[in-house]
Amino acid sequence: xxxxxxxxxxxxxxxxxxxxxxxxxxxxxxxxxxxxxxxxxxxxxxxxxxxxxxxxxxxxxxxxxxxxxxxxxxxxxxxxxxxxxxxxxxxxxxxxxxxxxxxxxxxxxxxxxxxxxx
Amino acid sequence: xxxxxxxxxxxxxxxxxxxxxxxxxxxxxxxxxxxxxxxxxxxxxxxxxxxxxxxxxxxxxxxxxxxxxxxxxxxxxxxxxxxxxxxxxxxxxxxxxxxxxxxxxxxxxxxxxxxxxxxxxxxxxxxxxxxxxxxxxxxxxx
Numbered sequence: 001x002x003x004x005x006x007x008x009x010x011x012x013x014x015x016x017x018x019x020x021x022x023x024x025x026x027x028x029x030x031x032x033x034x035x036x037x038x039x040x041x042x043x044x045x046x047x048x049x050x051x052x053x054x055x056x057x058x059x060x061x062x063x064x065x066x067x068x069x070x071x072x073x074x075x076x077x078x079x080x081x082x083x084x085x086x087x088x089x090x091x092x093x094x095x096x097x098x099x100x101x102x103x104x105x106x107x108x109x110x111x112x113x114x115x116x117x118x
Numbered sequence: 119x120x121x122x123x124x125x126x127x128x129x130x131x132x133x134x135x136x137x138x139x140x141x142x143x144x145x146x147x148x149x150x151x152x153x154x155x156x157x158x159x160x161x162x163x164x165x166x167x168x169x170x171x172x173x174x175x176x177x178x179x180x181x182x183x184x185x186x187x188x189x190x191x192x193x194x195x196x197x198x199x200x201x202x203x204x205x206x207x208x209x210x211x212x213x214x215x216x217x218x219x220x221x222x223x224x225x226x227x228x229x230x231x232x233x234x235x236x237x238x239x240x241x242x243x244x245x246x247x248x249x250x251x252x253x254x255x256x257x258x259x260x
Binding site for chain 2 (some may be wrong): 032033034035036038039043051053054055056058059061062063064
């Protein structure tokens, strides 16, 4: 599915990156531990997280993540949004918690990311 | 043999605001010279994990990237407590990080194993109360 469709499924709001919503969501991963995101990853992955700090954006940048969904209605501050803009990284917020957000995407056919070395 | 492109940065203890800036620069240079995305990601993840480790665990240090046409070499050096048991630190899940670090999304004990996984060659040496040195090589055409 596209990022635009994922946003519908998550009844989410786009905080930055309207122009990138045609990106394909290849896989998705839900994590609050950025080390796990860096370790287990597949290309074109969407990251769902409850962690809100600049290291989420850096992690996304290093791992070629296609977009970040902040769960439980969390909204990043301006510095995080500015960093996302520099990296052409769409930022989305959904009111659903992490578990339900992942479940909704999974029900619509999005698969989990696995370790790229496997 | 051609001269490598050299990028070097100082890393300060607990300076999370700067964390990722060196890796971001290294990544952009590799993109400019046309290295494959999969390879760039391995370099970026290895260097970012390394940066985070220095920021979390040491009193400060440096990261240096030497970019050759066929490979990137990353050199990390820090001063600080060192690692008493490198064999333990190389195990996934082993961590000495504090809760404060975990709140930032790190300290899961994945750093060193992940650096090794991303590298084609990985060397680590550490001396207690002195510091730690890491060398990583990632080839561009693997």
